[in-house]
Amino acid sequence: MRETRPEVFLIARPALDVDGMRGYLEAAGGASWLERRAGAGDAETLVEFAGRACYRSWEPGLNPNVTRVREDQGAYLDNVLASGHGSVLEHVNYTFAFRDVSRVFTHELVRHRAGSAFSQESLRYVRLSEIGFRVPPALEPLREQVVAIVEQLEELQVDAARELGLDDDGVPFAVKKEATSALRRLAPLGLSTDIIWTANVRTLRHVIALRTTAGAEEELRLVFDRVARIATAEAPALFQDFARADDGTWVAGHGKI
Incomplete structure (x- = not known):
């Protein structure tokens, strides 16, 4: 892992x-x-x-x-x-590359489809020879058990590819794709992946405010705190009414626009 x-x-x-x-x-x-x-x-x-x-x-x-x-x-x-x-x-768009976010994160991000564009790493084509994983803070007391489970799932991916002969000479790409697509079903939802996200400023303001609130999912709060810092530095006048609270929430003074 x-x-x-x-x-x-x-x-x-x-x-x-x-x-x-x-x-x-x-x-x-x-x-x-x-x-x-x-x-x-x-x-x-x-x-x-x-x-x-x-x-x-x-x-x-x-x-x-x-x-x-x-x-x-x-x-x-x-x-x-x-x-x-x-x-x-x-009229103003920014494009972000999110590296090593979980599929929990990407499943929530793609709900913000208005004013957005997405291009995500496809596990139908990209074989999992290694599983990236982040242990969330809430599971730290169970770290050893969590890591052991993820490592077992990683070994399964590697062993299955070998037993299915995916790297043998002459295996058609279509066969590799079908097996790779099936094997992704045995990967954890917390698997690390990459996604490219383009959003206009109206959407960006909305998502920052929504996904940094205290009730938002922990990983989304972490990532969008960084997005907010980048956005406010890039175009300060377009985010001039935003303020970061002590708990990490970014609050828009003018609300949803």
Whole structure:
């Protein structure tokens, strides 16, 4: 058994095409807004761009109904959050690679399908020659028994592959796939696996708040505490209303948006 711990990697973030944005603004009016956003974060700028497009509020006068605009990006985005204008947050996506999380974790994560994309390691194709496993804190008093059971299941995987001759010359891939798919039924649900998750900021805010609460599953709390730390560092203005409580819960000041 390979003892594991969950790891979180941010592998993709939004990137602006500034020339395209400038071309639009020159056609629609408000090119001066883009110049004022030089050096600002791409995620925050994209959300602000989408929001201002709704009201043509790049600068006063473009929309006769708008006589005053918020110049400060942080203040503008705080107003977006406070007003619940969450659709503009959906333009910004982040992609995370979760390494050595359990299938308990992935089964709960994929419930958040709105605003998400998933690509998970497939045990129909990936043979378990080794079982990664994390002993959760609640089972620490039973550590020796837990490890012994997982090691037995790991030995079964290896022995079964040998007895079925999966590595013999000339074994068709279809045969290997069928046996591999069957053998995964004998692996623990706590087996360590990998999954790639892409979520827009609206979804990300919701999942962080939901999965770090005191009643959330322990592993999800652990992983999404790390996700929250990454997200708030990446796009602080989009998570400016979040605060981390002493028990590890991330609380959104403006609630669900």
